[in-house]
Amino acid sequence: MIDHEMDGVWTTPRFRKLLAEGQPGQALALVRKEMGLSQADFGALLHWDRTHAGRVERGEVGTIFDIRELVRAADALGIPRSALLPLLLATPDPGTIDYRGGEGVDEVDRRQFGLAATITAVAGVSMPPTGATEPIRVGTGHVTYIRVLTQRLWEHDNHHGGGGAFDYASRQYASVRPLLDSKSYGHRTGAELLSATGWLSNTVAWLARDSNHPGIARRHLTESVLLAEQCGDNALLAAALGDLANLAASSPASFAEPVRLARRSTELVSNIPSARMNALKAAEEATAYAAVGDEREFDRAMARVWREADRGLDSPDDPAWLEHVNEAELRAHEARGLRMLGHHARAAELCRDSVAHESCFPRDEASYRTYYAAALAGLGDTTSAITEAHTALTLLEGPVNSPRLLTELRPVRTAANHTRSDDAEHFRHRFDTLTRIA
Template identity: 35%
Template sequence: MREVLARGDLPAFVALIRAAMGLSQLELASLVGWSQSTVNRIEHGERGTLYDVRELVRFADAIDMPRHALLPLIMGKPVAIDDFAGTNNDMDLDRRRFTAVLAGGFVAGMGWGSETVPRKVGTAHIKHLNATVERLSDEDQRSGGALLVSPAMHLLGRVRRMLDEAVYSEAIGRRLLSVTGRLSVNSGWFAYDSGNQELARHLYGEARIFADHAGDQELHVEVCSLLAMQSVRFGRKNPGRAREALRFVATAEDAARHWATPRMYALLALREASAHAVLGDAMSCRKAMATAWREFDRGPREDDPTWIGFVSEAELLSFEGQAAMMLGRPAAAVDCYGRSVAAWTSDRNRTYGRACLAGALLASGQRSEALAEGLNLLTNVSGSRRTLEELAPLRDVAGDSSEFAELYDHKLAA
């Protein structure tokens, strides 16, 4: 997209946008308020509508595209935000802070997408919103939740207004409720990853309401799974909160009992195992982990929910490491985390796994190895406060003048 914008090839730009969203010409026309023939003529270079800057900005707003993404058209080269990092010597900003400042400025000032809502919502709007939710999830793997909270919350506010103000059929309304719930889940995860647990809890609660109103059992199970995960995290400081996690797991199992796939049962068993580990119940933890491995070994299914794709061998090994740590077995955790790190295919998940491994090394008495591991991975930590929290014990034992402490404090303040 940056390349075609740099060439000023707006017909190709429209065609790429439409293909990325999976929309027909008629659906894109419905989304932006054109006729199908207008879209067709623009894509074939027979009409120069978007060469009017007002129409170009209106088009970007209609598809919730951040206006700064049009920058290559102005610069005449396929420039990305990354290319600006470090160009101003008066700004002591690393890439993450620069991106956050730039994105935040457009959200608060020029706007991240349109402030208006369509008068009538149809299939094209639902497809566009689903594509946007998927793009946010993909970007999370690259940049981390901290950078995505603002645009996600902005879009969520707009979609809520669509629910309240727009006209739509009953069937479209149910789909709109579901996509709003999924956007709430995404926003909650971004808040969770950025360390804002209160906001995450609120958004997950809203997602449950949307799931109930839409009759979306799959979404309901996903939310309960995330709430169980968050309760386990709270349980690290207040073990009693782990009982809440078990209740969320039971609620999810009840909602999924008629359609759950093996991978779904594996995930819920992992959540249960973590809760038992926090409560110090080693026997129940081992039983739940055995269930998770047994269900996982049954393999994936065609009807697996798309969001459950993260349940992998690396994920199960990571949960085993987490359980071992909470049960006071750091040496076993080192082994599990080590195998998990080797199995991850996602760089971001591997970085988080390495942070957990560093903590396990420290707990097992291998201080030097832990600090070396932590220092090596710190440069890869961007928008995930959750990863930094895993490294907090290393900061506590590192001297204030150490290289690790200096880099960690810089990342924490960014």
């Protein structure tokens, strides 16, 4: 799956025109601004000071006309090297440029996720600029870069799921993590770097889980916990512990582990005003109680969920990873717990309500339809389950890449084995084909 929506500004006529006119600095400035980086941030990525970065963008120095520096700058901003051809050919429409093929895995990743920067430049392992003698110093530009990368990954996940982004995100985290050991930053920058890296690790964990790699997800969440503790980021700590609770609820290593993790996560956010955050944590706690069969505590936790929802779930201050938390998402959490407790009819009803919700991301629509189909299969309504699963598969074959959701449809596939109809046969074929691809 190629993500056309998040292609960078380098695909625009304006960018190509600037290159063709011999103004690469201004072309790079377009990309820098799209990424939300200041000139100082951009300069830090390339070991330039802010003044020099500004002069490069204005064309006052010839640094960027050194092919090594041009390529280094393009890599740092995640621009495919083929996008530089208008500068070399002096035409904004070379005709033979194919922005979607012929480059290699890393370049394809860059196009897929919009912000695919080669962070080896950040980590200081790429070729330094001519005349550079000092090692790169980690600064606010690197922190900004990691935050923008994390934001873009969540935005991608909201629309397209984690299946196509996990490998890329994992590689980027492996490049970012050594920055923490560079010892080239002060206390304040260090705390910000720990927090930003921890949130990136938390994001990679979700993408790993959505790609059916729970072991990798758990390792990244454990890393997030350690980083959160070091910098005192309680929101990050709560997010990581809540995700660990969700993992434990799926396959508990011990009877009490999901509850312990979820309750600690809830405690950590009690002083955070976000209704979304508190509702989500209460929902995770409810799921944990359901996983251990405690229906009474499940009901009490869900009552807290809806009290928080009554406060209002729309806040401009909530981060991207919380944007999907709405009434439909909370109903899906409740339905998951009810299924664990054996209440399949009520779970199916809630899943149907989530499917009917108009304002949700494509990945969430795929989730709700998948859960609804699985709940119908649990009720023994195989015909309706297959009908709903067909709709979920259409999303999973198209805009959404989520091996986890495909696995969630396995009960429908099992039920389809015992149904002799053209629709059931068609579903089996579609499911098996997508499973092989995944």
